[in-house]
Amino acid sequence: MADQREDTCGAHQHSASWDEGDRLAALDRYAILDTPREAEFDDVVRLAADVFGAPIAVVNLIASGRQWFKAEVGIGADELPLDVSICAHAILQQGIFVVPDTTADARFTCNPLVTGEPGLRFYAGALLETPDGLPLGTVCVLDTKPRPDGITERQRLTLELLARQVMTQLELRREIAQRDKRAALLQSEIDARRNLEASLRTSEQRYRALFDTIDAGFCIIEVLFDGERPVDYRFLEVNRAFEAQTGLVDAAGKRMRELAPDHEQHWFDIYGRVALSGEPIRFENEAAALGFWYDVRAFRIGAAKERHVAVLFTDISERRRAERAIQQLNETLEAQVEARTAELSLMWQTSPDLMLEIDFDGVFRRVNPAWTKLLGFSETELVGHHVNEFVLPEHHDDTVDAYETAAEGQHAQVENRYRHKDGSVRSIAWVAAPAGSITYAIGRDITKEVEQRERLQQMEDQLRQAQKMEAVGQLTGGIAHDFNNMLAVTIGSLDLLKRRIGAEDARAVRYIDAAADGARRAANLTQRLLAFSRQQPLRPEPVNANSLVAGMSDLIRHSIGGDIQLETVLAGGLWRTHVDPNQLENVILNLAINARDAMADGGRITIETQNAHLDQRYVAAHLGVGAGQYVLIAVSDTGSGMTPEVIAKAFDPFFTTKAVGKGTGLGLSQAYGFVKQSGGHVKIYSEPGEGTTIKVYLPRLLGDHPEHEPESLVQPLPLGEEQELILVVEDEPAVRQFSVDALVELGYRVISAGSATEALRLLDANPAVSLLFTDVVMPEINGAKLAEEVRRRRPELPILFTTGYTRNAVVHNGVLEPGVQLIGKPFTIEELAARIREALDTATS
Known part of the structure; x- marks a missing residue:
């Protein structure tokens, strides 16, 4: 990666060994400036943009006072002034020139393409150098986002390969142009001689010279078909480089199947499509039978019925071997990384503490298995969801503050409460640290510690409440005592007075009754005062x-x-x-x-x-x-x-x-x-x-009540017989397991199913089933519909239903018919034993 020097913004400090005049003269010799767009160069920038994931890619030629784009993606212009060019800096460097962040490089901080639209932030360019070492421009990619890590070794190699490909095209254009010039000179001689035959011979010689002198392999083939299926092709002409590029000797006039019987069918299919459609094609593929990889361009020539195809190809085997070597190197590096992270992975998998990766928006990206053990949620239930979907609402703000603190590059600590999948609550203490765009955090279960703190706080609250109520009780108790003493005298005296007066003085009796009523209401007031002093205002x-x-x-x-x-x-x-x-x-x-x-x-x-x-x-x-x-x-x-x-x-x-x-x-x-x-x-x-x-x-209120039965009397349980097999159907695993355990304890043989579909399969496979014990409300097929199907298959089989709803609720809601055998949840083992025995005995009788 090129160094970022503190040069004056925009200044090009020319310290290269070449002369600018020589460089511009070399550029003129290629006659490339201001020429139309060409597919070969357009392919290069599209490939570069795709490989780098960049919005902008350019084949840029640095001319006098301007930079001109032979091909571009994302610029929307043919040229720009030289004073805004980053490539003008690139040609002054050796090798790949990379600017990870233009805003951090003094040479570009005032560049209008950086400070304004399109807001360039990243640049990477490879030199387009002549064989004499003169830089003509670059193949470069640009992005509006900085890339602090620069480019990978694979990207560096790709950029260099693309630059060499562009120079190959430029050299080929120049070579063709030079051949054209020589051909023009020859043509002028031919015209001067006014000899058509000599002109044709000269033209043939010119063509043959070009045909034989290019380094790329070239041939003209005739595609042979069996109906519409291409099965072979014949070489009509081959150039001198053909043998070196393919290893095939004396190919002209021979068929490919004759020269290489194992040649892959896909080659015939590709050339057959070109011959039939007339559409040119460019591709890379392996010819395993020849032992080469090729970059191929094929196009139809002559009349369509002739089915002639011209093929220009280059051996890219060395490049492919280099790519494979890079891939193997990457695999080796990945293996080393995997080995080094094995210990961390083991810790991640086995740690009893919660571990997570969370983005700066609070969304889970990765969690360790401890989440399932501690909170009941699987990784798929957590990843992609916001943390506050699982945190109690009263802790949402603290949680947001924590991951926002991490987003600012600081370590964060927070305690919050998570809801377990079963509805319970766990208290977790977190330590979090940022890394790139992700926050890593470790959480320890402190539920017991928090419960201890809360119990201590509750005891302190209860103590304060008791002390307060003791003081209130003493006050109200004293007031009530004094009031009751006075009211006792008052009410007793009024009663005696009423008895002595009798009914003779109705007016006096009325006054006495009024006074007594007021005294009784005062007595009720004292009772309310006493009630106020209690912590719970219930009157059981x-x-x-x-x-x-x-x-x-x-x-x-x-x-x-x-x-x-x-x-x-x-x-x-x-x-x-x-x-x-x-x-x-x-x-x-x-x-x-x-x-x-x-x-x-x-x-x-x-x-x-x-x-x-x-x-x-x-x-x-x-x-x-x-x-x-x-x-x-x-x-x-x-x-x-x-x-x-x-x-x-x-x-x-x-x-x-x-x-x-x-x-x-x-x-x-x-x-x-x-x-x-x-x-x-x-x-x-x-x-x-x-x-x-x-x-x-x-x-239940216990005491001297006739319905109370001493719990010390244990009645013997009705047990099952060895041949009796019970089929238990229950979609809740915990309830199903309890039912199975209880029936086994009672001496029955038991098989169980989690759904009606599974139950019918077990019933067909076990004709010895003595009784169906099924839940009423289940997903997909409920217990009532299951019973209908069971009665169709086994009319004599007794059925006992169970439900958390009451009998009247499920019967009157249309789930079950009146009169069915039903036991409500929760049921005791004694109740279960009695009801199972009753159902079996009723069916037997």
Whole structure:
């Protein structure tokens, strides 16, 4: 690469060994200036622009006071003044002249083509030198963007090869021009002799001299066809260079198949097309049978029916060998790079920390496998997406600040929170550094550390809250005590006074009743003061959910409107629960209104109650849920349903899918908070287009109640028999595995399928299947349609359905027929054992 010298802007400091007059004279001898465009030179600039990926490429000849372009791409002009020429500097250098950034080179900072349009920033040019070493100009490429790394060795070689090709063309033109001059002199002699025969002989001699003296191989062939298919060609004429270029001896008059039987068919096809179409062609190809690579130009001559083709070709085998050597060198270098990066690749693949490549716009370009292990997302789910699609909204600004800091060339550190694919949250601490146009970052999982900090903060908040409420409690307790003492005296005295007066003085009795009523209202006020001092303003009491739902049915019907049907299915023998009834009414009403909003075209809302038991298997999969007996209140609708992404955020405060002004996004979060505060659990079952069921589990109120059964009594489980084979069909892998494990534990043989299609294949392959245990809602083919096909193939086979929706929701929504065998999720192993046994025994009987 040429040095960038601090010369005066635009000045050409001529220090070369040649004389400018000699150089201009040499340029004149080629007679190239102001000649029309020629395809040979146009091909060179197009190839140069393509190889370099540059918008501008030029064959530039430096004349007196101007630079003239024999061929150009991207300039749109035939010439420009010499004082704006970068090539004028290039001819003063030896070898390739490269300017990576013109704005950083003092010679070009005031060049109007740099400071103005088109805004040139990069230049690379190879000299066009005569055999005497005089520079005529350059073959150059230019770009409007700087290239700090300059050019590669392969690009350098390509530019030199293109420059030699241009000089070859110039030499060929000059040689032809000189031959033409000699021919003109001969022609004048022939005219002087006025002897046609002598003139023809002289012309033939002139032609033959040109034909035999050029270095390139030349021949005229007659293409031979079998019908429309070219099968061979005969050499009519060959020049002296032909034998050196091909190795074929005495070729004139002979066929190519005779001289080289293994010559490739594609050569005959190419010349056949030229002979038939008359369109000239230029190409490079290998003649393996001859052991050469050729640069070939072929064109038809004479009448079309003669099928004669003139072929001018040059041996480029040496160039191709050089290109192959360069390719092998590059492969060797690539192997060395791969070896050196193996350790980094191993670290990338095995590191437990998150690693990424991200551009300055915040878009993932590459991630390591730790992302899948830590956050559940595959590389294809991340690459091409913006980082904030996975970062919690409250950390978006900090994340943007971090990668913008890296874009400015500085190291950056940031802590943010990512949402796991399963909906959970991970806290990550990042260190990032820029490299070129990419930022590299490493993230460490600090979730446990953050949770510890948050727990400590929560404990501090709870301590401050407790201290505050203790002070408020002491104050309100003292006030209430004093008020109650005074009110006790007041109310007691008024009661005694009323008894003594009796009913004789109605006016006095009226005054006494008024005073007593005021005292009782004051007593209620003291109770409110006491309630204010508590952290949770709930008033739990024993509640019968059946009575509560029945009592608010009219209110719900009024709230949801006449287009939606309300159905209540209240279980007999329902346990009682200990909650605030007013808050519970608010929860049920809120769920009903949400269900209404999901059914714009009308539908059905079903409110059900059940006794439920959540076992250890269930609570192990649901953080924060305690095992035990619960009162279940389920609200189902036939509406549009929810996607997994919406379900994951359904309980987030202020999250809503409703239009602006149609909802606050607080309803479900308030319901969730109340249920959690009451020791309960909320679960959503929903799929797009299949409606929604929200199940509220409230702890059973234990005590001296007839429906309470001691948990210490363990009933024996009904077990399976060795010959009984159960086919389990469930699209959720975790639920499917639980079902299989439970049935195996119960003594059954089990096979399982993740889809209805797979289930039918297994059923056909296993005639010993005793029972089909299938989910109701599955993608593509649901459980009901699967059952129809199974009954067609095996009418006697018992079927047990399972679903996260309630029985009434799936039956009345038209998914299942009434009377089918159905077990709701979540189910205990005891419930599963009983229902499987019941289905098998019913089918047997």
